[in-house]
Amino acid sequence: MKGYNVELLRPIIKKVYFTKKAFLERGLPQEGEIVCKVGDTVKPFDILGSTFVSLDKRFYRLNTKEWSIKVADGASLNAGDILASKKNILPFKKEVIRMPFSGSVSILVDKDVGQIDISSFPERYNLISGINAKVNKLIEKTSVLLETEAYVVKTASGVGKEVIGEIKTVGNFDTPLLLSQLSSELTGKIVIGGSFASNEVINKAQALGVSALVVGGISPLTQRMNFTVLLTEGFGRIPISKKVWDYLQTAQLKTAIAVPSRRQLIIPSENGDDNNIGNCEQFVSELRVGGCVQIFVWPNFGFYGEVLETGTSPVKLPSGIEDVLVKVKLETGEIVEVPVSNVGILE
Amino acid sequence: MTIALDFGSACVKAVLFGLPRGGSRYFSFSLNFKTPILSRATLMSALEIIGRISGEKVLGSGKPLAKIYVCLGLPVYEDCDLLQAPVLLTGQALSSLEINVLDVGSQFVHFNDRVGINPIDVSAVVNWLPFKAEVSDIASYIENKKIYSSILPVSPRDLYIEQAIARVRVRDILKAQQVYSDIGELYLTGAVFSKAPYLEQAILMVLDSLQPPDMIKLWLDRNQILPVAGLLKYYSTQDYLALGDELTPIFLGTAISLVDSCEVKIDLGMGESQSITLTSGDLYIFPLKSGEQASVRVEYKSSKSKGKTYEVIGGEVGVVFDLRGRPLIIPESVSLRQERLRLWDNQIGASGQIERI
Numbered sequence: 001m002k003g004y005n006v007e008l009l010r011p012i013i014k015k016v017y018f019t020k021k022a023f024l025e026r027g028l029p030q031e032g033e034i035v036c037k038v039g040d041t042v043k044p045f046d047i048l049g050s051t052f053v054s055l056d057k058r059f060y061r062l063n064t065k066e067w068s069i070k071v072a073d074g075a076s077l078n079a080g081d082i083l084a085s086k087k088n089i090l091p092f093k094k095e096v097i098r099m100p101f102s103g104s105v106s107i108l109v110d111k112d113v114g115q116i117d118i119s120s121f122p123e124r125y126n127l128i129s130g131i132n133a134k135v136n137k138l139i140e141k142t143s144v145l146l147e148t149e150a151y152v153v154k155t156a157s158g159v160g161k162e163v164i165g166e167i168k169t170v171g172n173f174d175t176p177l178l179l180s181q182l183s184s185e186l187t188g189k190i191v192i193g194g195s196f197a198s199n200e201v202i203n204k205a206q207a208l209g210v211s212a213l214v215v216g217g218i219s220p221l222t223q224r225m226n227f228t229v230l231l232t233e234g235f236g237r238i239p240i241s242k243k244v245w246d247y248l249q250t251a252q253l254k255t256a257i258a259v260p261s262r263r264q265l266i267i268p269s270e271n272g273d274d275n276n277i278g279n280c281e282q283f284v285s286e287l288r289v290g291g292c293v294q295i296f297v298w299p300n301f302g303f304y305g306e307v308l309e310t311g312t313s314p315v316k317l318p319s320g321i322e323d324v325l326v327k328v329k330l331e332t333g334e335i336v337e338v339p340v341s342n343v344g345i346l347e
Numbered sequence: 348m349t350i351a352l353d354f355g356s357a358c359v360k361a362v363l364f365g366l367p368r369g370g371s372r373y374f375s376f377s378l379n380f381k382t383p384i385l386s387r388a389t390l391m392s393a394l395e396i397i398g399r400i401s402g403e404k405v406l407g408s409g410k411p412l413a414k415i416y417v418c419l420g421l422p423v424y425e426d427c428d429l430l431q432a433p434v435l436l437t438g439q440a441l442s443s444l445e446i447n448v449l450d451v452g453s454q455f456v457h458f459n460d461r462v463g464i465n466p467i468d469v470s471a472v473v474n475w476l477p478f479k480a481e482v483s484d485i486a487s488y489i490e491n492k493k494i495y496s497s498i499l500p501v502s503p504r505d506l507y508i509e510q511a512i513a514r515v516r517v518r519d520i521l522k523a524q525q526v527y528s529d530i531g532e533l534y535l536t537g538a539v540f541s542k543a544p545y546l547e548q549a550i551l552m553v554l555d556s557l558q559p560p561d562m563i564k565l566w567l568d569r570n571q572i573l574p575v576a577g578l579l580k581y582y583s584t585q586d587y588l589a590l591g592d593e594l595t596p597i598f599l600g601t602a603i604s605l606v607d608s609c610e611v612k613i614d615l616g617m618g619e620s621q622s623i624t625l626t627s628g629d630l631y632i633f634p635l636k637s638g639e640q641a642s643v644r645v646e647y648k649s650s651k652s653k654g655k656t657y658e659v660i661g662g663e664v665g666v667v668f669d670l671r672g673r674p675l676i677i678p679e680s681v682s683l684r685q686e687r688l689r690l691w692d693n694q695i696g697a698s699g700q701i702e703r704i
Contacts (some may be wrong), residue, residue: 004399009376011497156494220486234494235487283392284377296495319506320544321499341377341499 007324008287008310013294013344014154015232016247022150022266023136024257025162027143028127029053034138042129044255048144049127054119056101060084064114071116073107083116130164131255131268151251151267153232153244155214158260160228165190165211167256167267169249174239177201177215186210190256190265192248196237202227212258214248214265216240216302228258230265238302241294242331243346285345293328293343300338304346305330311340348412349586350397350405352390353437353574354378354419356454357496357538359393362575363401363413364586372401373570373594377497390417418578432582438462440577447530448573449553451513451537453496456520463520467512474677475511475555477688478504499542506544510552513539517556528557534596536568546599546664547632547696554602554630554667558675562603562657566596598637600662604669605645606652611668612644620644630694631668635661667695
């Protein structure tokens with residue numbers, strides 16, 4: 001077994017890999033009935049379970065000195081029925097709040113504040129598999145753990161909840177995603193594209209009903225939002241890894257699942273897809289001339305290149321900290337020297 | 348053979364004892380990015396890497412051939428049948444040393460057995476920077492550092508950001524854990540201290556964040572060995588005592604906080620004492636060398652404050668006099684604040700421009 005030079009040991013970055021065991025949890029929005037069994041093989045449109053659930057819920061909080069609540073607690077109403085009206089307003093200027101959908105009402109009044117909670121009538125909700133998979137585990141009445149063969153795109157960070165959708169690449173890997181690139185054709189899709197998504201772009205995507213965005217980076221100040229975004233590289237304007245971009249271009253219109261909690265985009269494989277990109281076992285390796293690295297220092301943060309030369313002893317950086325330098329030829333042809341601590345080995 | 352491992356968020360520090368050819372070895376290596384939570388598989392991978400770095404046979408048929416002790420920062424490590432003793436949390440390991448240790452790692456701050464994991468107030472970080480910076484840029488730096496923990500600051504700007512983050516994180520843990528700042532002796536460990544290009548920077552970070560009210564003696568653990576030392580002291584006194592002298596923390600010196608302008612008389616025991624006038628609001632270093640001792644008599648110009656005598660010993664930096672007041676007030680005006688931070692940097696030599704008294 002060959003020894004390692006400890007100064008040249010760096011993390012291995014697996015951007016895209018194939019695994020025979022990718023796990024996905026599919027859950028009911030509330031307790032119901034799970035109809036599959038452990039060991040079952042399921043197809044994308046197979047029903048795993050079902051429940052009855054109100055698909056729309058809202059509430060209104062009103063000052064009862066200004067508003068009269070016109071319905072009783074527990075009432076069932078049709079869409080358009082009046083819930084409350086404003087007091088002391090001329091009849092021709094009457095201001096009212098109407099039921100936006102058919103459903104039930106619950107009222108809670110505390111001193112001068114009245115809260116009206118409305119829920120649409122429960123409808124049957126079917127939990128669909130969405131993918132070809134095998135049932136690995138059940139959690140009674142709530143969820144199913146599916147096991148599938150899949151490509152996994154490992155991202156740097158993610159926000160929002162797990163969502164499913166078809167992959168659609170938009171724009172380019174190294175330029176920010178633009179408002180003009182988002183249209184209603186992308187509703188329900190997992191949109192891949194751009195080195196950066198601004199607040200405005202994220203808001204528009206959410207308004208259009210896009211399932212998720214996968215971009216190079218976002219501003220860290222937009223992290224707390226109720227929308228799913230996967231960041232392939234990190235925070236700021238960072239081009240999507242070319243390797244990820246090239247792979248996702250080939251995966252257009254395939255069903256994928258964005259799992260922000262695990263920072264993964266999982267693309268269940270189909271027959272004939274099994275061209276192994278590599279598995280994910282080792283976590284560090286020794287930097288070698290000719291190898292490919294990703295750089296994690298500005299101004300080249302996120303860029304890739306080939307190692308031309310590795311230093312033999314530490315040198316003082318402008319910050320005063322010492323580290324071994326590595327000479328890298330970027331994809332643009334530019335040659336840069338970066339500290340070995342600020343690169344990862346790309347596989 | 349015995350292997351003691353400290354799994355930090357960014358790297359593994361390992362000490363090997365009882366090697367077939369005798370002696371011990373110490374080294375550290377980077378962990379994978381984005382892996383604050385370690386798994387059993389990672390322990391095995393780490394052992395394989397240790398074998399390849401050291402050239403020693405540490406694994407056989409997938410099992411360790413050595414006695415292994417592990418400490419780490421997160422309470423998520425599953426009990427591992429490969430280990431002879433339960434995994435210790437970093438805080439447990441540090442507290443077994445029975446000294447005050449401040450450990451600022453890439454993800455966690457430990458003060459002895461207490462751990463700080465609060466989110467960072469980015470605007471507080473900006474307040475410690477001697478240059479103009481956008482909150483979003485600093486927030487990006489902090490978030491990217493969480494993902495790519497082992498990356499080093501290359502530019503002076505990045506170094507300032509890292510040290511500003513450390514000040515805020517230390518201040519936060521002291522506040523959250525209600526740690527009394529009047530600590531007589533303190534050992535500093537973790538990358539932000541141990542990799543500080545100038546020793547004075549480590550002292551300034553402590554003075555700014557801890558704001559000791561009186562005298563404090565400071566040590567610096569350049570090898571980040573203290574968690575491993577604590578682990579060994581907890582489990583194997585014999586191995587703890589065998590840690591080499593070259594791994595021992597260095598003594599930086601003594602810092603004395605003074606409340607107002609004053610006259611200090613430094614008696615080195617070699618005849619007449621040196622008399623120096625110190626001005627309120629400034630920082631000073633007296634280069635008392637390692638091993639030297641001195642008696643420092645402080646006489647305030649104002650009659651409000653009483654004089655005092657301190658017995659000090661020299662260190663790698665010397666004796667630092669901090670006359671900036673308690674609590675330390677940073678000017679609100681951006682330009683004034685930046686000017687003041689640069690001035691303090693220069694006065695203590697933290698920028699490499701040493702102005703010793």
